[in-house]
Amino acid sequence: MxxxxxxxxxxxxxxxxxxxxxxxxxxxxxxxxxxxxxxxxxxxxxxxxxxxxxxxxxxxxxxxxxxxxxxxxxxxxxxxxxxxxxxxxxxxxxxxxxxxxxxxxxxxxxxxxxxxxxxxxxxxxxxxIIQVYASPPVPMWGEKVSVTCRVTPWPKDSSVRWRLNNSPFWPEEEFVNNGIGSTIEGKASERLAGNLTCVVGHNKKMLQASITLSVRGIIQPPKDNKVVYAAVGSPFLLPCVFSPGLIPTSTSWKKAETGDLLAFNDSRSFSGCDKSLEIKEVTMEDQGKYKCSGSIKGQRLTRTMQLVIAKIVQSKKKGSVMLTCQLTDASEVTEYEWVRMTYDVNGTKSAGPVLKGQTVVLEGNWQEWTCCFHGREGLLGNVTYQVHLTGGLSGQKSSASSRNTGTVIGLSALLIVLLLVLAQMYKNHQRKKRIFQYPALETIVHTISNEREERERSRVKN
Known part of the structure; x- marks a missing residue:
């Protein structure tokens, strides 16, 4: 057995x-x-x-x-x-x-x-299987939303971390880890908008899944306190664009410094969701903070922005022209570039050499210069200036030019006088030459001359 x-x-x-x-x-x-x-x-x-x-x-x-x-x-x-x-x-x-x-x-x-x-x-x-999803998929601004990271079947002893737009994200909203997934719950706002990534760690391995969360509301500017740039003398639209399909009511614009409501032409908007403010010609007084507001389903949505004005200042210095690119707020500017614009006989515009720096010193004649200012995320804006240097150099060069002009005029007058004298001498010579061509006439001339001399001598003796 x-x-x-x-x-x-x-x-x-x-x-x-x-x-x-x-x-x-x-x-x-x-x-x-x-x-x-x-x-x-x-x-x-x-x-x-x-x-x-x-x-x-x-x-x-x-x-x-x-x-x-x-x-x-x-x-x-x-x-x-x-x-x-x-x-x-x-x-x-x-x-x-x-x-x-x-x-x-x-x-x-x-x-x-x-x-x-x-x-x-x-x-x-x-x-x-790991997945990330939002409920509702496209929430309205201020609406309750939940973003869930779920793994099926959920691995034991695993960890979950969240990232927003490739940066670590620690939710201030309610954060739930319920054993089958990880969920963020809160109100839809720009804080939750963007690329949300769930990173799951298990058995020394990491896996991630992402979702792009879009919040319906004001999409342009994409966030509060956005800085926009405009050039002096040019037309400009202060942006205020709602999500497609959203048509706000009671739209208004207000300037923060004065608190006054601004005149807003609502009939300019053809789509119904674009409530941008039109400035026909920008001046230095237009700088400052603005607020756009509109109501959607009884909820008031607002967006604030700052308008920065750019201009080019010209000054003369020792036979050259100095151009300076000035902004009412240059805190976000990291680099200035100057581009010379030229036009051919057909009016075709082309870009010339590029100069660096906020201020440039120029010599010669130009048609047009554009100052482009850049920030960390790329081009912020530009402003163009028409330059006319002819006759606008320093006083020393103008004086020299005047002296040269006087010298030329004097020499021209002297040459004319010499030409007139030579012409008269030539005419006298030609007249005498015509008389001596006839001998009889020559004898009469000599006889008359001798008689005149005899009379003169007789008068002297008497």
Whole structure:
């Protein structure tokens, strides 16, 4: 009897050792592709009969030694199977199962059975699905909203951390960890808007899933105290745009410094959700803080913003022109760039060399210069200035120019006088030349001349 029990125990032990069973774990995001590993570690591995099953409830995928393949009835989507094993990897003993577009229902325990010899080898894989979702998906500003991070099935001894727009996020709202997931509950606001990421740590591995939470309300500007920039003398729209489909009532604009309501032309808005304030020509007095307000379903939504005015100041210095880019608030500016704009005969505009700095010193003639000011997130705005340098240099150069002009005028007058004298001399010479051409006339001229001399001498003697 004892020998029989010992033999039975030995056979069970051998069978349990022969039937190798390995367990793996996989955590993927809902909607992605999951690759469940199944590697054969004996040789040869091909051809082999492979059976993939889930929770011992049915076959997912099966391959006979002959190469024929079969799929479970629920593992196809519109006639196309969602699971497959790559034929090119069979010779390497790789029978990993690929599941595309995984859903929460795909979570569970999978078994890969490789029938090579008896007993068959089995590998088990626990597939966990992580997802993040919001309820409601697109909440209204001030409406109650919950954001949930859930893993199916939930792993024990796991940790959860949240990130908002790639920065650590510690919710001030109600935070719940209930053993099946992690949930943030609160009122929809710009604090919760953006890319929310749930990071789950389990067995020294990290996996994350994200959701972009959009809050319906005022979308432009995207947050309070947004700084906008305008150039002196140009038209400008102070932005106040509501989410598509939201048509606010009782819209108003107010300037914070004075508290006065501003004239608002509501008929300018064609879509109904754009309530921006039009400034036809910006002046320095327009700088300051503004507030836009509108009512949606009895709830008053507001957005504040600061308008910064930019202008270019010109000054002359020693034969050159100095341009300075000035802003009423330059706290967000990190860099200034100057671009020369030129026009060809067809009026085509093109950009020339770029200069750096808030102030530049220019020499020569130009058409137009544009000052572009940048911040940490890129271009903030620009302002353009028309420069006319001709006749506008320093007094020393103007004096020299006047002296040169006087010298040229004097020389021109002298040359004209010389030309007139030469012309008169030439005319006298030509007249004498015409007289001496006739001898008789010449004799008469000499006789008259001699008689005149005789009379003169007689008058002297008397």
């Amino acid at each position: 004892m020998l029989l029990k010992g033999a039975i125990f030995g056979v069970i032990t051998i069978l349990m050792t022969a039937a190798r069973c390995e367990i793996a774990e996989l955590l993927v995001e809902v909607g992605s592709t999951a690759v469940l590993p199944c590697m054969c570690r004996v040789s040869p591995c091909h051809p082999a009969a492979i059976i993939w099953s889930k929770d011992s409830k049915g076959t997912v995928w099966r391959k006979e030694r002959s190469g024929l393949q079969f799929w479970g009835s629920r593992w196809s989507q519109r006639g196309n199977p969602r699971v497959q094993c790559l034929h090119s990897q069979f010779d390497k003993g790789d029978y990993s199962l690929q599941i595309s577009s995984v859903t929460e229902k795909d979570a569970g325990l999978y078994t890969c059975r490789m029938e090579l010899t008896k007993p068959a080898a089995e590998i088990q894989v626990m597939l966990r």
